[in-house]
Amino acid sequence: MWGGHKVAYICATFFGRRGKQRSKAINFYAEYYLPPLLDNATCIDHIIIPCNANDEHLVHYEHMEAIVEKFRGMTDIPITLFRRDNRHYSYGAWNEALREHCDGIDFAFLVEDDYAVYKQGFDADILSRYYRTKEEKEHLLFCASWFEVGAVVHGSGARDAGHAVISNGLINVKLFREHGNEFFLSPHKSQNGPYLQSEFLGSFRDKGLSVRDMASEYFMPFYRSNKDQVLYYGNPDGPVVFVPVQLIVPGSHQDGEQVIAAQQKRQHVLCGELETLDMGGFSVLRGGALLDE
Numbered sequence: 001m002w003g004g005h006k007v008a009y010i011c012a013t014f015f016g017r018r019g020k021q022r023s024k025a026i027n028f029y030a031e032y033y034l035p036p037l038l039d040n041a042t043c044i045d046h047i048i049i050p051c052n053a054n055d056e057h058l059v060h061y062e063h064m065e066a067i068v069e070k071f072r073g074m075t076d077i078p079i080t081l082f083r084r085d086n087r088h089y090s091y092g093a094w095n096e097a098l099r100e101h102c103d104g105i106d107f108a109f110l111v112e113d114d115y116a117v118y119k120q121g122f123d124a125d126i127l128s129r130y131y132r133t134k135e136e137k138e139h140l141l142f143c144a145s146w147f148e149v150g151a152v153v154h155g156s157g158a159r160d161a162g163h164a165v166i167s168n169g170l171i172n173v174k175l176f177r178e179h180g181n182e183f184f185l186s187p188h189k190s191q192n193g194p195y196l197q198s199e200f201l202g203s204f205r206d207k208g209l210s211v212r213d214m215a216s217e218y219f220m221p222f223y224r225s226n227k228d229q230v231l232y233y234g235n236p237d238g239p240v241v242f243v244p245v246q247l248i249v250p251g252s253h254q255d256g257e258q259v260i261a262a263q264q265k266r267q268h269v270l271c272g273e274l275e276t277l278d279m280g281g282f283s284v285l286r287g288g289a290l291l292d293e
Contacts, residue, residue, distance in 0.1 A: 002043040002127050005106035008173075009037065009044045009123075010097045012090035013113040014052045015060040028060060029245045030067045033116040036248070038075050042121045047079045048101050048108075050093035052086035088185040091200060095183045098176055105173050107131070110144075114223070115168055115242045122241045126170055130212060141176065141209040142201070144169025168242040169214065179207050223247070 001007070011033065015026055030049075037047070049068065053061040061083050068081045080101055084093065094110045102108060107127060111117075119125065130136060130143045183200045201211055214220070220233045223244030 001045055002107070002124055005127075006045045006104055007043050007123060007127070008046040008048055008102055008105045008108040009041065009111065010048045010050070010094055010102075010108050011037075011111050011113050012052070012093035012097075013049055013064070014086065014090075015057045015064075016054075016086070018114070026060065027114065028063070029113045029249065030064055030071075032245050032249050033113060034067075034071050036116045036118055038071070038077070040117050040120050041077070041123055043123050043127070044077055044109075046105065047077055048097045049079065049081045049113075050097045051081065051083045052089075052093050053083050054086050057086075088183075091183045092185055095185065098171070098173060099181055102173050108171050108173050110169050110171055111242070112168070114245045116245045116248060117241060118243045119239060119241045125239075126214075126241070129217065130170065131172070137172065138175075139208075139210050140172060141179070141204050141211060142169060142171050143212040143214050168220070175209060179204060179209060221247075 013030070015028060018027060034047075037044075049064075051057075051061055051064060065081060068079055072079050082096075082101070084096055088095070090110075090112050098108060109123065109126075126143070130140060180203070183203075186199070205211055215233050215235065217235055218238040219236055219240050221240060221243055222233065223246045
């Protein structure tokens with residue numbers, strides 16, 4: 001509970017291949033993102049885990065059921081787990097969770113299973129930053145780390161879709177339900193994540209609701225699995241809240257423990273040469289070395 005409001009944490013989960021990962025890759029992260037969530041949450045009333053699991057992933061979903069049951073015995077926070085067909089990426093999972101499992105919920109964190117929270121009190125911190133006033137509660141629909149689809153990067157005219165940077169955010173459930181109760185979900189399977197992101201934001205902004213980019217206040221690390229690379233977006237002076245779960249999965253990233261330790265000390269590990277560019281109107285740091293504050 002935060003300020004008399006009920007808060008949920010919705011984690012969209014998928015077990016299969018992502019992006020350019022090898023064929024038949026399995027991604028099972030529940031044992032890694034749930035412990036830091038339980039350690040760092042201070043006002044979460046309900047954890048909801050929608051799983052985009054087709055029939056070929058049924059065995060992994062059954063394993064997930066056992067894992068979740070174990071964690072239910074470790075916390076007083078109710079955990080709801082449900083399975084759905086793998087349709088419309090995370091947006092389909094979040095959409096179903098918000099519509100079917102959030103009665104009585106005022107705000108919900110929308111996160112994907114390949115990120116973990118690594119800041120004590122992250123929930124109250126973000127809620128207090130964005131929903132302090134009556135006006136914000138009545139007009140601010142969504143806060144997330146996102147960049148405009150098709151932003152020009154590297155000064156070369158190349159386009160970067162910014163895929164996945166909208167993944168970690170906070171939504172006003174009351175406004176969502178009052179203004180359509182539906183994300184934009186394309187009927188075309190070929191429509192990718194960045195396209196859905198753009199249409200999702202636009203559909204609600206066209207209704208007069210506002211969307212805030214958390215990258216202006218927070219420093220956002222993202223992991224590119226196909227290049228084994230950590231990228232940082234947003235405000236380098238802001239706190240780190242969400243971290244790629246691959247950094248805490250043993251053996252997933254050679255510098256994972258060093259990255260986490262540096263972030264906890266308010267230092268930032270950037271791989272490769274440091275490059276500053278503009279993306280969607282915000283400063284982006286890509287590459288680099290260990291930066292000490």
